[in-house]
Amino acid sequence: MRLLPSVAFVALLSGCLFDKEPEVVRLSGETMGTTFNVTAIGDDLDENKLAISVEKTLAEVNAKMSNWDPKSEVSEFSASASTDPMSVSDEFALVIAAANDVHEKSGGTFDVTLGPLIELWGFGPRKPEDPVPSDAEIETALSGVGQSRLLTLDTNAGTLAKSDASVGINLSAIAKGYGIDAVAESLRDAGIEDYLVEIGGDLVAQGQNEKGEAWRIGIEKPETGSQTIQLIVSLNDRGMASSGDYKNFFEHDGVRYSHIIDPTTGRPITHRTTSVTVLAENAMMADAWATAMLSLGQEKGLKLAEEHKLAVYFISRDVTGGDEAYITAHSTAFKDALNSN
Structure with a gap:
């Protein structure tokens, strides 16, 4: 559904130090299916205890949200042949409710039932000689996509139902963000106020780094094989996620097909926006909106960002300068977020 976000960590500049050197634990x-990094700062930190807490939290998230674990809650729901309402955990219901919110506000460009189209377009084990899907195949796959039509969440009853037994759920574009937030909550429960939690490039930052400054994160320029920084963002008490189309794609008969699929058309995106970064109140919403905004592209996405006061930064290929030339744009909320840190 989406590429691992292109967020790079930036070397911290020198600044004023704490009166007492803080303890720093890095896990x-x-x-x-990716990596995680946790930096916690405080006094009298117990590294072993923190490591156990983080591992436990991530294990619990995977047990509910992992599409790779056939025994996870999401996998068992997807595999069920029943259309009756099924009891779901509070955490699973929370993620589906968030997904429904982004799905509705984005006009359906974020969709957790996208699985049939992902499989159809072969973003997985695909061979160069595999044919591009036909219009008829796309229409058939589209009939199994559309979470507002196919899924019914009852938050009061704590149940989720699907209208078609074959419907499955793919949480790859929101589960990492939820996992980040869950780890961050475990750190706060341990009394830690300064931390950075990152999974696969998505992250959340709170407080200050060990130099007593805001966390400084780099947004990567969308160039394959490069780690050039496009923009540096100071981050505090926010989630951040990026989505890009420049590392995961295939070419067939001279046509480039992105792995970002528009659920409303059933086809890979064709606009020139190549990277989107979203700042949000938590990593889960940043994660989901980054996917939705890349699917929409800069022109439509910027209008939606202004409507919903979303902090979004777009990088697009410059039509006049070739594939290695870029133009950028950002929402008002993104500019305000930069100025507030």
């Missing part, structure tokens, strides 16, 4: 590992 890293693998989760959700």
Whole structure:
């Protein structure tokens, strides 16, 4: 559904130090098919205790949200042949409710039932000789896509139902963000007020780094094989996620097909926006909106961002300058967010 976000960490500039050097705990590992990094700052930190807490939190998230685990809550819901309402955990209901919100506000360009189109277009084990899907195949796949039509969430009853037994849910564009927020909550529960949590490039930052400054994060220029920084963002008490189309695509008969599929058309995006970064109140919403905004593209996405006061930064290929020339645009809320830090 989407590329791992292109967010790079930037070296911190020198600044005023705390009166007492804070303790810094850095944890890293693998989760959700990618890597995670946690930096926690405070006094009298217990690294072993924090590591156990983070691992436990991530295990719990995967047990509910992982599409790779056949025993996870989302996998069991997708595999069920029943259309009766099924009881779901509070955490699962929270993520679906957030997905429904972005789905509605984005005009359907964010959709957790996109699986049939992802499989049809072969973003997975695809061979160069595999044919591009026909119009008829796309229409057939589209009949199994559309979460507002196919899924019914009852938050009061704590149930989720699907109108067609074959419907499945793919949380790849929102689960990482939720996992980041869950880890951040576990750090706050431990009394930690200064931290940065990152999974696969998506992240949330709170407080200050070890130099007593705001966390400074780099947005990567959308060039394959490059880690050039396009823009540096100071981040505090916000989630941040980026989505790009420049590392995951295939070419067939000279045509480039992005892995970002528009659920409203059933086809890969064709506009020139190549990277989108979203700042939000948490990583879950930043994660979901980054996918929706890349699907929409700069022209439509910027209008929607202004309507909903979303902090969004777009990088698009310059039509007059070739594939390696870029133009940028940002919403008012994104500019305001930069100025507030």
